[in-house]
Each structure stands twice: as C-alpha cells, then as structure tokens.
Amino acid sequence: MSNHVGPEGNETSGAVLGRSIGRRTLIRALALGGGSLALGASLIGCSSDAAGAPSGSSSPGGTGGASTPPAGTGGTSGGASAPAGGTPTMGGKLTIGIASSLADFDPYNHLAVNFPMMATLYSYLITYDDDYQPHPDLATKWTIADDHLSATITLRDTVFHDGSPVTGQDVVAGITRALDPKLGLSEAATASIIKTATAPDEHTVKLEFTGPTAESRILDFMYWFPVVQASKNTPEQLKQTGAGSGPFMLDSYSPGDSLVLKKNPHYYDSPKPYLDELQFRFFDTKDALVSALRGGSVDGALAVDARYNNQLKDQYTVVQGAPGALITLFRLNPLQAPFDNKLVRQAVARSIDRERLIKEVQGGLGQPVYTSFPPNSAGFDAALLQKYGFDLDAAKALLEQSGGGKSAKVIVDSADQATTSALLIIKEDLAKIGFELTLDPMDATTVNAKYLEGSEQCVIRASSNAYSSPTGITQDSGFRLANNALWKDQIPQDYQDAIAALTAAATPEAVQAATAQLNTVLTDESWAIGMYTQVNLSAMDSKIKGFTRSPADHPVFTEVYVA
C-alpha cells in the first residue's frame, strides 16, 4: 500500500532524518499533491481550441472555422438585432447557450423553456414585426369574411423536414389536437376562437369562428400556431423528435444538456438559413451561462437579465428583447388581507417607483407601464403613468383612508436576483408610507404553486403579452375570466364586462373603446400593477451577424451568419 501513496518509489534512497524531517523531504512529500496541480497546469499550458470540444460536437474554438472566441471588439447595445452588414457567409456552426432546457418537441405546449428551440424547428402561419404587423410565414394569404365569422388561409407550397408536403390537413389536424380538452394543451387558448377547421384543398384552410372575431385575435392565433406534420402530431412522437418545416431540423438531442440542429435543406426561403449547424447548450443558471460566454465556451447567450448589460455590452453584440414579450407585474391577492381592500392596492400601486426600478434593476433598459400592456400594444395608455404614477404622499393618503392592514409578505424565487432587487426597492418605498413588506424566498416551483393556490398575499410575476389584441391578457392566469388565480370565482363584474366588450369588438373603433374601458377597470382594481417591460438580452460574439428576435422574444437564426 505504501508504494501507492509514498513520495518515493525507492525506499532506500533519500536523506536520513532524526525526529524531524528535513525541508527537501517535505517538499518531496508534497510533490504528489502538487502533481495534481501540475497536471492541471500542463493542461492549461496545452489548452487551446480543443477545450470544451467533445468528439462530434462543436464549441467556439471548434466550430468549423465559422466562429472565433470573443475578440473584445465591442458591439452595439440596444438594437433589436445584430447588424447584418456585408454579404452573408454560407455555412459554419454556432453554439448558443440558454439558461433553460427543453422538455419536448411539442410546440402546442407553450412552455417558456421550449420557445427558443421551437421557433427554429417549426414554421408558423404568420410572423409579426415589432409593431404587430403581420407577415407571411407558411400562410401566404389570408382573407377574413366581412362578418368576421370565418377566414380563409392559403398555404405556401413547401415541405416538412422529412420532405413530405405541408398541406391544409396538417393545419386542420393541428387545430383539432390543440382544442382536444383531454390533452390540456396551452395552444388551446389562442385556438379557442375556432369552431371548425376544414381543408377544401391541399393548400387552403377554412376557419369558422365561434362568433364575430376581431382581426387582431385571428392574427394572434395565426402568429402562435405552429404547423406540425399531421402524421407525427402526437405526444409520443413529439417527445422524441420535431415535425416541423422551420429553418433548422433536429440532428441530436441530449436531454438537459444540448440540442444540435442542422440546416433544413428544404426550407422555403432558400438559401436561408445560412448556418450549417446550430447547437443549443443548456445552463442551469444565468450566471453560469454568462461565465461560459465570457470564457469562450459558447458563441452567444440567449435571454440573460438586463443587469448583465454593463458586463457584456463592450465585448459582445447585445440585442435587447422584445418590448412587449414580458411585463413585470406586482400581483396583489384581492382575496387576502390587506389586499382585499381596494384602497390598499391602489396605495401600493402609487408607491412603485418605476423609473428607479428600471434604472437599478434593469440597468436603465425597459419602459414603465401602469397596467399589463406594453408601449407597443393597442392597450397601452401613457396617460395612466402621468395620472397615477409614483407619488408617496398620495399613496400614504390612500393607505390612511383605507383603514386596512399595513403589512404583507411577498413570496419570491430565491434564484431570481432581479425580482429580489425590485422587491427590496418596493419594500423601501412602502416603508416610507408606513407599510411593511417582508420577503419570503423559496424555489421557483414553490412560488408558482403557491401563486396558483392563491394562498399568498402577493408576488411579482411577469406576464407574456406578445399579442396584437388586448384580449391576449386573458391568457394570463391572473387575468382570465374563469378560475382566475387571484380572484378565483369572485372576478369583478366590471372587469368581466370590459373583457366581454373587448371580445365582441370586431372593428378597430370598438376595440379602442373597449380597451379604454378595460384600462379604467384595471387601474381602479389594481390587483396586477404594471411596473416595467422586462428586458432580456441576447449577447452574441461580435462576428455573429443577422441575429434578431421576434415580438414574442423568440430568437431568430434564419439570417444569422458568421462574418
């Protein structure tokens, strides 16, 4: 045994010591310990482009010559896309990190974790620009009947990843599956306007709606509807592989670790995509992701917090997320004291210093909001911010007038540094009006479970609002009309009336009037207080060009190339 652990292989060599051991022998005794460090040092000395590169996979240093490690050449901050100057270069591979994972390949489950990957695997019926103007994707033409009771969609002549044609039957099968109540798919929410779907011919789909439906709601359905190959549109198939016609197709998948996509040679917008291969690497935390980016293990990072902007903006091309993709809301439980008192809720609403939150929590990025509508939404009303903005005197007066309780506990995901920072600022301001807010940290899933139970007093939760129609807010559990997470079955009648008016509004004028009515209710009831548009950043190596994101904050790699 001693031969394995002793410092010397030769037992008879070396100096003879007395009671104490000499320095040289001690150093020798330490040699083996130092050996491990020396091994590391030798590896460091030899480390180059092989670092991080398993056989058969890609890394920044091994990306087929299409990418290089961060070069420190700086980039632009604040744009919606990485500038695409010059002629696109065909080919190359990129490794992109994201602090989430992929549950499956089913695009009808609107899992936040799935979104970035779904947008590369699947094509949708239409796309939006940042002003919610529709553009063709798989639907080349759509006609809405004058009575707003039906629509006809013409499909592009193209094929799925396996070469089989995209047909109207694929769309019909998808809608049928999305609306199946036994499956519990989140796609059902946007598809719920549809009563029947038929395919008169191979490239035409006829939709009949449950009632007169505003164009914006029809477009929202088309924007959020991915077309899946009918023969593979089952949960079992979509657990294993994708079945779309998007710019990239599945190459390999290691659950929880990485997803490798390759160029779809049949993509309708040939020669796009320009890249040959796109690898997503999954990270558990945003800190780990940013470290990996800065250490050169990935070429780009998706959806990191705005607080990283200062660290990244000089070295990488930083692209801001879509302004309406997420709205940060302070949700107060109207069935729990003290927030069962409307005046207390209004007092809290007026204690939110949105400018300070944007500056200190988001590094100056983002825009203030008062309700759940972002500035690019038809529901946004800038006057609300002027009229009901941050005013501690008004807040204090409302609190005194309420006669309600003056303390509450807020649950928070302990790993969510941005939300924790925001709550500490709110806590400080509430203290100034005599209201004590206590933070109760826990893990994200527990926060979500408690929020849905309605057992907690308040929580900060973002709301996705990438919809053309203001009725999109009813997709949110805190705003829906049935089984509302906060109101349960006690939803205020004036809110129900406002949503009903908005749902029935088929003309732009009617939508505008109904939206104003809705904003009045939301401001008065103040159970979900808008704070700011939450800005996620994507940071790309400065040699990556053409990266952009959709209004829903899906990364778009179709036009990405490596300069």
Add this chain to the structure above:
Amino acid sequence: MRAYLLRRLVQFVPVLALATVVIWAMIYALPGNPALVVGGTDATPEQLAAITARMGLDRPLPAQFATWLGHAVRGDMGSSFISGRSVTSLIADRLPATVQLAVLAMVVVILVGVPLGMAAALAPRSWLGRLVNVVLAFGLAVPTFWLGILLILALSIQFNLLPAASVFVPIWQDPFAALQNTVLPALALGIPPATITARFVAASMSDVMERDFVRTARAKGASERVVVVRHALRNALLPAVTMTGVQLGHLLGGAIVVEVVFTYPGLGRLLYSALSSRDYALIQGIVLLAVLIFLVLNMAIDILYAYLDPRIRMG
C-alpha cells in the same frame, strides 16, 4: 469473509426499502408538481387536470407508490414526467460523466490530501508546516461553489485557458480533452475534501510517529524514509482510508453543486433539474442510485479496512 460479505449484502435490503419510502414521501411533500411545471402557471385548471391524469398523478399516493415499486423491483424505474424518456436511460447517459468526475476528484483528494497531511504531521513547527496548516484551514472553510466560481473567473474568464462550461468527453476516448474538461470541476470538488483527508492523515501520522514500533524501526537502523513510508504511513492511513471512502460518497453529493457551476453533464445536474421540475420518477431513481452507491462504498471500505487491519477479520 464470505459470511461477512453476505451479511452486509442482506443489510442492504431494509436500508434500501426504508430509503425508498422516505425519498418518496419527501419528494411528494414538496409544493408543486410536474403537471404544473409542464402546464405552466397560465394553464387552466382543466388543462392541469388533463396533464395530471396523463401523468397518472391523479391516483392515490399509495397506489402510485405501489405501481412504481412493482416496476422498480423488475428494474424498470419508470419514465421522466417531463421528457417522457426512460429514467434508466437518462441515468445511464449521465452516470459515466459523474463517475469520471468523482474518480478524478478522488485523485485530487489523495494526491493533495495525503502529502499535505504528512507535511503537517512531520514538520509541524517549520514554516512549511505552518503554511500547510493555513492552506488546510482555507480549504476547510471555502465552499465548493465559491471555489468553482473562483477557478472559472481565474482560469476560464481571465486567462481563457480551460472551459468555463465543461462537456463530457470519456477519458478512454480522448484523455487529453477529457482532462481539459474535467480538471476544473475535479479541483473544485476535490480540494475541500482533500483538506479533510489531510487533517486525518496529519493527526493519525503524528500519533503513529510516537508509537513503539516506529522507535523500534529506527533502532534497527531503518532509514527515516523507510520508517515513514513503510511503517508509519501504512498504519496512519487506516482512518484516512475510511474517511476517504465516506468522502467518495459525499463527492457524489458535492457533484450536484459543482456540476451546476461548471454545467457539467452528470448525474448532479440531472438531479438538480429533476428537483426544480418536480420530476418525481427521476428524483427517485437518482437518489436511490446514490444510496446504493453509498452502501456499496461503505462495504468496500469495510473490506479494505479488514485487509489493512487483520484484527478486524479476526473479530
């Protein structure tokens, strides 16, 4: 020895059975469930109910447990609630990465811990001994995740020398790339327990060096190297071996933090994501495997201990 082994193996059964029940009870006591994770917070109660039924989570807990146990005893650990993939295959995919990391970390423990412990014991009052004691105190105090972050900051971000996010390269396929990707997490995982091992070796070595047989060896004219390596070290290693074996089990636990910090695709990360998503079947499978590994390691240590100290076998 055979009877001893058999007795130890039989002891596995009640421990595993108890662990199974306790783990099951603990994970189901956590707030939230996989249906909520899959459906998201904006899913309607009807959608959540449909997902819950599809996952079989609408059945009574004892019935769910009985079904799981029935499959588990036949080697079928079920499927992940989130990805739908077989738990056994998910674990099998990740196990080699964690074993490779744990073995390399154990190499760090031995190569760092034993020499440092000897140095601290053999020259306690020298400048080197004092320096070693400072290093050991630092190593004991430093949290694994913090050490990992420091290593990333220094060697990955500052000097861009080793990957901040590791990938698994089997060492038998490409030893060089494997070491490049594993050396940082292995150091982060191995250094804290190495200092514990060093403390044990130091204490044990100091004690052994005072023993009569050491004096006798010296009186016989043996060189100090022979005295230390052949006579003293072998005896001093007995408690350290026990401790190192237990630490190997703890390395598997520590691997969760280290694998997350280094994005290393091992069992630790798999368990972390399973816990985050309340993937009951996957949690149960991984934790049971960890319990089993711990039991086997303990038994292996006992056998090694018996080999090193014949009096144990006699007993």
